[in-house]
Amino acid sequence: MECLPLSRGHNFSAGPAALPEAVLRRAQAELLEWGTSGASVMEVSHRGKEFMAMAEQAEADLRGLLAIPANYKVLFLQGGATQQFAQIPMNLARPEQRADYIVTGDWGEKAVREAGSLVRAQVSATSAANNYTALPPRADWDLDPASAYVHYTPNETIRGVEFHEVPDVGGVPLIADMSSTILSRRIDVSRFGLIYAGAQKNIGPSGLVVLIVREDLLERCPSTLPKIFSFAEHAAQNSLLNTPNTFGWYLAGLVFQWLKAEGGLAVIEQRNRRKAETLYDFIDTSDFYANPVDRAARSWMNVPFTLADSALDAAFLQQSRDAGLLALKGHKLVGGMRASLYNAVEQASVDALVDFMRDFARRNG
Template sequence: MSRGHNFSAGPAALPETVLRQAQAELLEWGGSAASVMEVSHRGKEFMAMAAQAEADLRELLAIPANYKVLFLQGGATQQFAQIPMNLARPDQRVDYVVTGDWGEKAVREAGSLAQVHVAANSAGNRHTAIPPRAEWDLDPASAYVHYTPNETIRGVEFFDIPDVGDVPLIADMSSTILSRPIDVSRFGLIYAGAQKNIGPSGIVVVIVREDLLQRCPKSLPKIFSFAEHAAQDSLLNTPNTFGWYLAGLIFKWLKAEGGLAAMELRNRRKAETLYACIDESGFYANPVEKSARSWMNVPFTLPRPELDELFLQESKAAGLLALKGHKLVGGMRASIYNAVTQQSVDALVEFMRDFARRRG
């Protein structure tokens, strides 16, 4: 078997050691004499695993005791609707800071559920920079402020946590969670689809401050209520058992690798390696303002569009996978999440330099 260098934006690369452990345990997990996909989610073995996964995530992120951790289904996209359903009244203002396509989608989904106000929008610069904080039009009476710390499609990232006063800050961290330490106490709610840095697709982690659960309407169907899921330890209904199990393995892998401080050093170095190649080449280009360049998703273009297909063909033949840019922007994109190694980034850079020499 020959595994390639996987730069997929999501579902994304997973650590090979984790995949091999899951492979070894697929038929017989622990002492259950069955697969983790075949045991009851209410059995003591699964519940112990689930509790340990939550404990490991709390340790990695230093999550304060007054926050609930939920392992839900529906992905981050469902949270675009579920957050206003739980945290705002239909007649209440909610502020959104839009720096890319996922922020735009969050606005559209929330539009029929609350009074959405776009407090800042980088569409004017084609989502290549962060709107200056002084220009944000925020209301201290808003139910919350929502933003996307990292936009996967256009590769724009915040490198600080915006100060929004006493209004709860909501963050879609799907593509940046666990890539470095963060101060969870600065947020009212964090949510993240699993398929970037947590595990396989089909599960979403929600970290929510306990006082905000009081906002959840009693009339809301239980399956959509954060408060109901929190009261049932995320076992209100049958969860994605395999996804939860694999996320637990990822958390243990992160701890064994040195935790999030170690991940920060690795991810910074990988990004610096790739951006240096782009900037020094005179061949490739990245459109994002340097202060907002994502560590996780690096889009780049070639000097002539007719080279794109050739680049993709030759890179795939070299074992470099999933480099095609998103259909909305074209070009190329390398996603370099936690499980993507420095060796993979070095292999990509070596190929890019060779391609530029031959095709420049």
């Protein structure tokens, strides 16, 4: 295989997404020989001393970053966030029990649809009527205090709609699909019954899922479940019920170390706020670009935008690509453009994007 010269672009991919360059360089440096193991991290036993120490450190670092209380278990699972759309109702609700779903976008829609074949999944609030451009007012949510849980998607990746506050749902466990917002800001984990996230945005490579669950909820997991689907079994075996995604876990650990070295989530949160403001402020002052989302619900992580004339979309994408700005095409359900600004996307990349957008508008407006 030939080695190509390095020309990494400004990566605005929605996922799998940009990873910190320092993390990739570290992984590159130790790819052939990891620590004192004499092999790569992908070639050693997940039950060996070195892997177990790395895995424990990754969990400890994540606990530190998110200030996860001691009565929560952290699991490193497989199957993507989509598998959790099924696994959560399987573990936390009985088939005849109601589960409330707050649907603010396409991922929430998928979650409730999947749960519907397992439990009495109820759309208890939705912003479908306004095309998922705002959040349904809390006062309109039709929650049942006897429900098994309330599920919501704090950040909807496709249309760029984000909750900036954790909703109050009383005593019913709150479950959050944080795939595209985890680690982008500080959160109070104690407000949640369960948090899950596919890794491929702010954590590491796809295929890995990080799940944080309050211990008492594990008592709900039916003993009749196949072990591989049971949160209680995975927790009892420290996520080593079977061979985990060892490389994913390792890389997640490097990302956690990077986040700590950068100053933790308070610093990351400030950076993310500033990146998002840079792009939204530019879009709002331009009459060439538009973002349809209610200002109070605009995502810090995913910024969809349209051009005044969609006939220019192809030229925008080609020219931005030529300028080293990657993956700006919007999701196929929405069209237009989308810039994802996950933790590893630097302010300089956002500045480069805004410079390009300004220039493109001047030439085509």
